[in-house]
Amino acid sequence: MSEIVEYFEKKARFQDENEAELIREKLEGLVTNILTQVKKRDKRFQSTLVESGSVYEGVKVRQPDEFDFMIRINSLTNKPSLHSCDKGDGYVKLVLDEHEWEEFKDEEGFFNPNLLSRYFKELVMESLSDAEVPEGLVIQRASPDLFDKSWWPTYSGILGNSGGQENPSGVIYSETHGPATTLDICWQGGDSYRNLIVNVDLTLTLDYPISKLPVQLAKFPQQIDVILQKCGFHVVPAGFDSWRISFSMAEKEVLSSSPDGFKACYRVLKVVRDDISERLGWNASLVPSYMFKTVLLSQLFTTPGHTWQKDFCSQRVIHILDLVLQGVTQEKIQSFFIPGHSLLSVADHENKLRQCAVEDMLNQIKGLEMVLTPEDVMERKQQVKVLQLIDLLEYMISCILNGNNPTAVWNMMFVNIGNVPGGRSYSDSESRTNFWNQLTDLNSTKLNEDTYWYLIEIWSMMEDFFKQLLTTLQGELNLLAQKFKIFIGEKRTKFELEHTGQSQPQVQHVTIPQFASGWFIEDIVDNYMREVNSNFVKCTQSTSPWLQSVWVLSRCC
Numbered sequence: 001m002s003e004i005v006e007y008f009e010k011k012a013r014f015q016d017e018n019e020a021e022l023i024r025e026k027l028e029g030l031v032t033n034i035l036t037q038v039k040k041r042d043k044r045f046q047s048t049l050v051e052s053g054s055v056y057e058g059v060k061v062r063q064p065d066e067f068d069f070m071i072r073i074n075s076l077t078n079k080p081s082l083h084s085c086d087k088g089d090g091y092v093k094l095v096l097d098e099h100e101w102e103e104f105k106d107e108e109g110f111f112n113p114n115l116l117s118r119y120f121k122e123l124v125m126e127s128l129s130d131a132e133v134p135e136g137l138v139i140q141r142a143s144p145d146l147f148d149k150s151w152w153p154t155y156s157g158i159l160g161n162s163g164g165q166e167n168p169s170g171v172i173y174s175e176t177h178g179p180a181t182t183l184d185i186c187w188q189g190g191d192s193y194r195n196l197i198v199n200v201d202l203t204l205t206l207d208y209p210i211s212k213l214p215v216q217l218a219k220f221p222q223q224i225d226v227i228l229q230k231c232g233f234h235v236v237p238a239g240f241d242s243w244r245i246s247f248s249m250a251e252k253e254v255l256s257s258s259p260d261g262f263k264a265c266y267r268v269l270k271v272v273r274d275d276i277s278e279r280l281g282w283n284a285s286l287v288p289s290y291m292f293k294t295v296l297l298s299q300l301f302t303t304p305g306h307t308w309q310k311d312f313c314s315q316r317v318i319h320i321l322d323l324v325l326q327g328v329t330q331e332k333i334q335s336f337f338i339p340g341h342s343l344l345s346v347a348d349h350e351n352k353l354r355q356c357a358v359e360d361m362l363n364q365i366k367g368l369e370m371v372l373t374p375e376d377v378m379e380r381k382q383q384v385k386v387l388q389l390i391d392l393l394e395y396m397i398s399c400i401l402n403g404n405n406p407t408a409v410w411n412m413m414f415v416n417i418g419n420v421p422g423g424r425s426y427s428d429s430e431s432r433t434n435f436w437n438q439l440t441d442l443n444s445t446k447l448n449e450d451t452y453w454y455l456i457e458i459w460s461m462m463e464d465f466f467k468q469l470l471t472t473l474q475g476e477l478n479l480l481a482q483k484f485k486i487f488i489g490e491k492r493t494k495f496e497l498e499h500t501g502q503s504q505p506q507v508q509h510v511t512i513p514q515f516a517s518g519w520f521i522e523d524i525v526d527n528y529m530r531e532v533n534s535n536f537v538k539c540t541q542s543t544s545p546w547l548q549s550v551w552v553l554s555r556c557c
Contacts, residue, residue, distance in 0.1 A: 004367055005268055005314045008275070012061040012267040016192035020064040023187055024055060026134040027067050027200060030185070033134075035071065037127030038120075044100060045123060048072040050205065052248045054289065057255045059266045061274070065198050068180070070205040070234065070248065071120075076101075077207055080111050082214045082235075089215040090341035091242045092235060094206075106241060113204075113237030120204055121181045136189025140197070205234045205246070213245070218339045221301050227253045233337075247337045251293065258300060261308035265316045266296055272317075272361050280370065281377045282357045286350060287324070291343055295323050297336040317365055325358045349387045353380060438491075445487075445494045452495045455488070460509050462488070 014020045039046045053068025054060040080094035094111040106112040180201035187196045210228045231249040238244035269292045277284040327333035335341040438451045466485045
């Protein structure tokens with residue numbers, strides 16, 4: 001068993017520490033240059049670069065391909081007032097009554113993290129062409145033919161290219177990962193990591209003294225209290241309208257003084273998770289690193305110091321995994337800093353998947369056979385995707401029936417755009433699976449022949465749907481919907497250009513009722529109601545009578 005842990009500990013190490021350090025220095029210089037240009041464009045965004053994340057905690061594994069930077073807005077330190085949030089103790093909403101920040105207020109009067117992050121992203125995109133790029137770094141840019149696309153004005157607005165005007169140096173590839181704006185940087189210096197693509201996350205943050213924390217803090221040993229008084233806490237954007245309370249600076253301080261064996265255990269857990277994910281097809285983010293960190297921190301001050309020596313690493317790793325498994329099974333892993341906040345949501349369908357993944361990790365460490373095959377993992381992931389979509393539909397329908405604003409309801413839809421079922425064997429054809437996968441793939445314009453003809457069948461219905469949808473959406477959401485509609489059109493056009501002269505079979509166009517009953521409801525509800533899925537759905541079937549009724553009606557139509 002110790003040999004297995006030693007193997008993963010070696011696998012976690014950087015191949016070349018010196019070159020990794022050089023990459024870090026170059027990236028810090030690049031981000032500093034970008035922030036200088038951001039300040040020139042908008043003085044409100046004078047900021048301080050805060051080093052955070054696994055690289056600076058000394059627990060990054062394998063290679064230096066991810067860097068996290070918090071961008072502290074200096075003028076807003078300890079300014080917005082903190083208010084409770086329906087997401088629970090780990091989140092807040094902010095109120096800022098200052099005229100110069102008025103544009104970032106939402107309809108309810110709160111200082112909106114989504115509006116702020118989007119604007120910051122636009123500033124970053126505009127600044128990239130003027131920021132000096134250190135030698136050895138190359139910012140990944142969008143393909144030149146992107147500018148020739150008819151949908152570019154809409155797409156550029158979403159990416160943050162203000163006004164839809166192309167930058168002559170090319171649009172920088174960027175996206176928003178949760179609260180962060182992410183840049184892809186290619187490292188072309190050195191030898192060990194040449195051509196390594198490095199993800200750089202820039203997350204806006206506001207900091208506060210610990211005395212302003214609006215929720216109950218856990219009781220800590222003296223050394224933790226000293227760190228909290230020094231570091232305070234931060235809030236970072238979390239979704240459309242709330243901010244997450246972050247103790248990342250305090251965590252970095254704790255890890256900097258922790259035993260080497262503590263960090264070694266953390267690195268091993270991350271590598272085992274990644275290894276299992278690659279072998280079986282789990283998403284590595286299913287069991288986030290922060291879950292391991294939280295459980296490790298909970299044990300750091302209750303476990304005798306000598307047990308964190310590397311000789312005890314195997315026992316510590318297994319003990320931590322046992323605790324994580326217990327927490328996932330009970331759907332509660334308590335925050336280290338805020339006892340009233342759990343990292344897990346009760347009745348989250350993905351907790352079943354997390355349980356399976358952690359069990360696989362334990363088997364790996366113990367040298368046992370994996371319980372699940374890649375095929376088993378794929379099937380379970382598909383089942384959970386269907387349940388997530390069912391929850392989404394129930395939420396949307398109940399909101400609409402209760403008279404909620406349609407735009408607010410569609411926020412949920414776009415947040416969960418990835419929760420589209422796909423990959424299972426439909427009763428009539430595997431092609432319908434591929435249809436959903438290809439139609440919703442925003443990284444490719446490629447369609448196969450079956451998908452193209454399915455698309456033609458629903459084309460008229462889809463145009464009617466988007467025509468009605470766009471009248472209900474406003475602002476950014478309207479642009480997102482337009483982008484998706486035009487992007488689907490580009491997929492169709494590309495296929496037709498590549499298959500000019502091909503004979504066209506007669507197509508029977510699908511109506512909205514046919515699509516609802518046959519293409520959508522029947523496929524999803526059949527999967528949802530299948531007996532083979534019963535262990536996943538018993539807890540939710542009883543709360544979905546409307547879906548069962550719709551299924552019966554669709555059978556009668």
